[in-house]
Amino acid sequence: MSRPIITLNGLKIVIMLGMLVIILTGIRFAADIIVPFVLALFIAVVLNPVVQLMVRWRVPRVLGISLLIGVIILAAVLLLATLGTSLNELTRTLPQYRSSLAVPIYNLEPWLQRFGISVARMS
DSSP: OOOOSSOHHHHHHHHHHHHHHHHHHHHHHTHHHHHHHHHHHHHHHHHHHHHHHHHHTTOOHHHHHHHHHHHHHHHHHHHHHHHHHHHHHHHHHHHHHHHHHHHHHHHTHHHHHHTTOOOOOOO
16 A cells, blocks of 8 residues: 555644744734834843842832833933944044045055956045
8 A cells, every 4th residue: 555645744744834934924024013022021031130139138129120220221321322422423534534545445446447346536
């Protein structure tokens, strides 16, 4: 007697792979909703030992969580302020970088043209 082409185990594997594709597609379409929840869960898991330590020091749990959230927000504001300052400094000094980089590139222009790379001169 010959073996059937489609076995029960093979059919189970195909159905499971199909369900996996459907689930992953659903997660991809729901990413805008799922990502904030996953991020919140990550932050909660990472900061839970700090909260537990503050509770052992007899700091009320709500106050400890509020302090941690305040510290996170303060760190984010300081990081953004530093980043903004650095970007402003970069935009201020960018013309100097551009002029200092243009001369070596223009000196390489004949060599680059041998490889088919054209260098456009900007005024």
